[in-house]
Amino acid sequence: MSVNYDTYLSETAKQIQPSGIRKFFDLASSMKGVISLGVGEPDFITPWSVRETTIASLEGGYTSYTANAGLLELRTEIAAYLKNNFRISYDPNDQIIVTVGASQALDLAFRALLNQGDEVLIVEPAFVSYSSLVSLAGGNPIPLSTNAENGFKVTAEQIEAAITDKTKAILLCSPNNPTGTYLNRDELSEISKVVKKHDLIVVSDEIYAELTYDEEYTSITSLEGMYDRTILINGFSKGFAMTGWRLGFVAAPKELTHVMLKIHQFTTMCAPHMLQHGAIDALQNRETIVEHMKNSYRRRRNYIVQSLNNIGLECHTPGGAFYVFPSIKRTGLTSEQFAEQLLLQEKVAVVPGNVFGESGEGYVRCSYATSLEQLQEAMKRIRRFIESLG
Known part of the structure; x- marks a missing residue:
């Protein structure tokens, strides 16, 4: 007799x-x-140097569990990194947890915070996992739509208008994925006033903090009154070119990390030992590692923004990350139609904007984390595709 698995599966997970x-x-x-x-x-x-350190760690037999929160040496380096570069002080003993990527850190944050039905405001367009992680933790994701006319920036007034008696937190990602939008100190200051007024928690995804091009990065955690109500998420994937390593971290007041650590203990145990040694090396050699990539990304950003606008796909200049989010509305195609036809006809892969929320419809996400030569060829193909549409 066949099993009807549909009756066994979680309704939340199925959706x-x-x-x-x-x-x-x-x-x-x-x-x-x-x-x-x-x-x-x-x-x-x-x-x-990061790979070499990790290889030496493996050869040295560092294959055991670490403390659940991660190697104290790594947590100490993370604390120094946050203090030296973002002027935020955390105690490595009980305010920092090393996680399996920033994604796990987000999962820990939501599971620690949310009761059934609690609302989390999510600025859209938004990374595809945010709403799902909130839902899996029992929360209710509430989208806040932004638009190109405002550079895809959420305003304090917009946030305040969306707050209800069920709102517990707001998720911010700056620089943003998929738009590249960066919220500067003044903009974050206005948002923080609303957060404090309504007694909310901010989950701040700062995975692209190293990749800002026009202004010095500001973490909302560093603003007056925000340290005690912010969960800072970061990691090594983007700024240090360590995506496959799956190493992230969360920093927050110890009352919050205490609960997150309990969840981490029972679901993951700890991040891989030898990889944590590599992360220590990455932080100790940050300036050499980051600046080269950052300068290259800045040149590519300037090129792709100018090229897309010349083609006729209106595109704002992102302040950070390595994405542009051009409008394809003039083509008359939906985001999915545009992405699929471009891929099949010209063999250029982009991501349809609607996967990042309803406000992403009419746009596509293009990553410029590829060589300038590849970008130049891609722009030729996209121009040819646009011309073929008439």
Whole structure:
């Protein structure tokens, strides 16, 4: 007799949609000659010193569990990194947890915070996992739509208008994925006033903090009154070209990390031992590692923004990350139609904007984390595709 598994599965889990990014990445990877502007992954290889340190750690037999929160040496380096670069002080003993990527850190934050039905405000367009992580933790994700006319920036007034008696937290990602939008100190200051007024928690995804191009990065945690009500999420994937290493961290008041650590203990135990040694090396050699990549990304950003606007796909200049979010509305195609036809006709992979929320419809995400030569060829193909539409 066959088993009706549908009756056994979690209703929440069944309703979660697969990643729209992966859908197009998988299709593109099955085709030859594709230029992928899809997946948000640095085209740089993890620096040799980081790899060498990790290899030496493995050869030295560092294959055991670490403390649940991670190696104290790594947590101490993370604390120094946050203090020296972002002027935020955390105690490595009980305010920092090393996680399996920033994604796990987000999961820990939501599971520690949310009761059934609690609302979390999410600025859209937003990374595809945010709403799902909130839902899996029993919360209710509430989208806050932004638009190109405002550079995809959320305002304090917009946040305040969305707050209800069930609102517990707001999730901010600056620089943003997929738009690249950066919220500066003045903008964050206005948002923080609303957060304090309504007694909210901010979950601040700062995974792209190293990749800001026009202004010095400001963490909302560093603003007056925000330290005690912010959960800071960061990691090594983007700024240090360590995506496959799956190493992140969360920093917060100890009353919050205490609960997150309990969840971490029972679901993950700890991040891999030898990889944590590599992360220590990455932080100790930060300036050499980051600046080279950052300068390269800035040049590519300037090129792709100018090229897309010249083609006729209106595109704002992002303040950070390695994405642009051009409008494709003039083509008359939906975001999915545009992405699919461009891939099949010209073998350029982009991500349809609607996978990042309803406000992303009419746009596509292009990652410029690829070589300038590849970007130049991609722009030629996109121009040819646009011209073929008439």
